[in-house]
Amino acid sequence: MIxxxxxxxxxxxxxxxGVERLGKKAWLTADIKKISEADYVIxxxxxxxxxxxxxLKNAGLIDCIKNLKQPVLGICLGxxxxxxxxxxxxxxxxxxxxxxxxxxRPQGLTIPHMGWNxxxxxxxxxxxxxxxxxxxxxxxxxxxxxxxxDNVTAYTEYxxxxxxxVNKNNFYGTQFHPERSAExxxxxxxxxxxxx
Amino acid sequence: xxxxRIIPCLDVRDGVVVKGVKFKDHVVLGEILELAxxxxxxxxxxxxxxxxxxxxxxxxxxxxxxxxxARLLDIPFCVAGGIRSVxxxxxxxxxxxxxxxxxxxxxxxxxxxxxxVREFGSQCVVIGIDSMMENGDYFVYQYTGSVKTxxxxxxxxxxxxxxxxxxxxxxxxxxxxxxxxxxxxYDVGQLAKIRKICLIxxxxxxxxxxxxxxxxxxxxxxxxxxxxxxxxHRREVTIPDLKKExxxxxIEVRI
Numbered sequence: 001m002i003x004x005x006x007x008x009x010x011x012x013x014x015x016x017x018g019v020e021r022l023g024k025k026a027w028l029t030a031d032i033k034k035i036s037e038a039d040y041v042i043x044x045x046x047x048x049x050x051x052x053x054x055x056l057k058n059a060g061l062i063d064c065i066k067n068l069k070q071p072v073l074g075i076c077l078g079x080x081x082x083x084x085x086x087x088x089x090x091x092x093x094x095x096x097x098x099x100x101x102x103x104x105r106p107q108g109l110t111i112p113h114m115g116w117n118x119x120x121x122x123x124x125x126x127x128x129x130x131x132x133x134x135x136x137x138x139x140x141x142x143x144x145x146x147x148x149x150d151n152v153t154a155y156t157e158y159x160x161x162x163x164x165x166v167n168k169n170n171f172y173g174t175q176f177h178p179e180r181s182a183e184x185x186x187x188x189x190x191x192x193x194x195x196x
Numbered sequence: 197x198x199x200x201r202i203i204p205c206l207d208v209r210d211g212v213v214v215k216g217v218k219f220k221d222h223v224v225l226g227e228i229l230e231l232a233x234x235x236x237x238x239x240x241x242x243x244x245x246x247x248x249x250x251x252x253x254x255x256x257x258x259x260x261x262x263x264x265x266a267r268l269l270d271i272p273f274c275v276a277g278g279i280r281s282v283x284x285x286x287x288x289x290x291x292x293x294x295x296x297x298x299x300x301x302x303x304x305x306x307x308x309x310x311x312x313v314r315e316f317g318s319q320c321v322v323i324g325i326d327s328m329m330e331n332g333d334y335f336v337y338q339y340t341g342s343v344k345t346x347x348x349x350x351x352x353x354x355x356x357x358x359x360x361x362x363x364x365x366x367x368x369x370x371x372x373x374x375x376x377x378x379x380x381x382y383d384v385g386q387l388a389k390i391r392k393i394c395l396i397x398x399x400x401x402x403x404x405x406x407x408x409x410x411x412x413x414x415x416x417x418x419x420x421x422x423x424x425x426x427x428x429h430r431r432e433v434t435i436p437d438l439k440k441e442x443x444x445x446x447i448e449v450r451i
Contacts, residue, residue, distance in 0.1 A: 011289040017267045047317050112319050112366055114397045116241055116450040117198045137450040139272055141319045180272045
């Protein structure tokens with residue numbers, strides 16, 4: 001079973017439809033039992049860091065998420081939630097992946113970082129990157145970012161190097177939206193949903 | 197490197213795609229899903245759907261076609277038209293749209309921008325601006341969906357661009373009405389001026405008639421994206437040909 005964590009925000013149906021296009025079925029839920037027992041868990045980000053953490057807290061999901069042992073994929077803000085802390089609203093995040101999320105300050109470039117940018121793979125043998133080539137394009141839309149670290153599988157460049165895929169143990173995250181990144185995004189999502 | 201985006205715009209009226217000239221006479225062009233899917237397959241980077249009847253008549257877009265579109269598309273899309281409250285915006289985003297674009301309602305109630313940003317984040321709040329030259333300066337027009345309702349808001353375009361950014365908007369679509377439907381090229385002069393004070397993504401709209409117009413607006417106004425409708429709908433230019441030419445001119449695009 002694939003569950004998408006629904007803590008009450010808007011715009012999470014696009015990831016549900018992204019999974020359906022792969023011929024699989026996902027369930028939107030905030031139920032701790034359903035999330036804990038799922039084979040795969042997707043954590044979408046909605047609104048601001050502060051809002052999202054608050055919603056997870058209100059739904060009693062913080063410990064549930066931290067203790068998950070199956071593959072977990074955080075998307076966009078969902079990826080950022082995996083880190084320790086975000087400058088956005090000075091928010092304590094889930095603390096699953098070490099490091100902070102900071103406001104992007106690219107010299108002479110517009111914010112948000114919005115549109116299709118190319119990926120640079122650091123860990124080419126990562127199972128989620130199987131079939132993805134250097135310079136494949138993915139759709140990004142964000143104003144906050146994580147910098148490079150040992151847990152970064154791939155990055156993109158926007159004034160500086162920006163974490164695009166992160167991974168620690170069973171936790172994965174993409175700063176881009178795989179469900180809105182055409183064929184390359186579908187490959188990534190499929191890879192995730194085939195992780196053992 | 198972040199690529200320049202090509203965005204076909206589908207004007208939707210009563211559930212079908214239409215195209216008007218200078219916002220007046222509308223001709224039916226085809227079914228939403230068929231056209232949207234076709235543009236996706238050709239390499240469109242994003243799509244914008246404008247329900248051009250929604251705003252003047254005060255009714256919101258139906259969300260059924262939005263969900264169908266969201267199921268089909270694996271590229272982002274934005275929905276505009278009749279979004280005059282946080283609740284309507286939520287319905288549209290929940291239906292599967294990635295962004296919402298507001299135009300006249302933002303002029304009626306500028307605080308709506310702040311409310312939407314607080315609720316959904318700036319990344320999905322797009323401000324559409326219909327700008328027209330009037331006595332030597334550019335002014336924002338509202339209720340532009342119909343010739344009966346269109347009127348000047350008396351706000352200078354440059355002031356409104358500044359204000360919507362301060363209120364947290366994530367992106368601006370600047371529709372240069374003097375050029376719209378003319379096929380004579382984007383209003384590069386106006387767009388370049390706005391670009392200088394626009395620190396969020398800026399999308400050029402109105403006037404595309406040939407490939408050279410896209411090259412011109414990317415090179416000389418440094419916009420992030422170019423939106424066009426008729427030129428694509430009439431198949432005068434295909435997206436693969438356009439992107440090939442842009443790449444040849446040294447403009448970064450997703451191919």
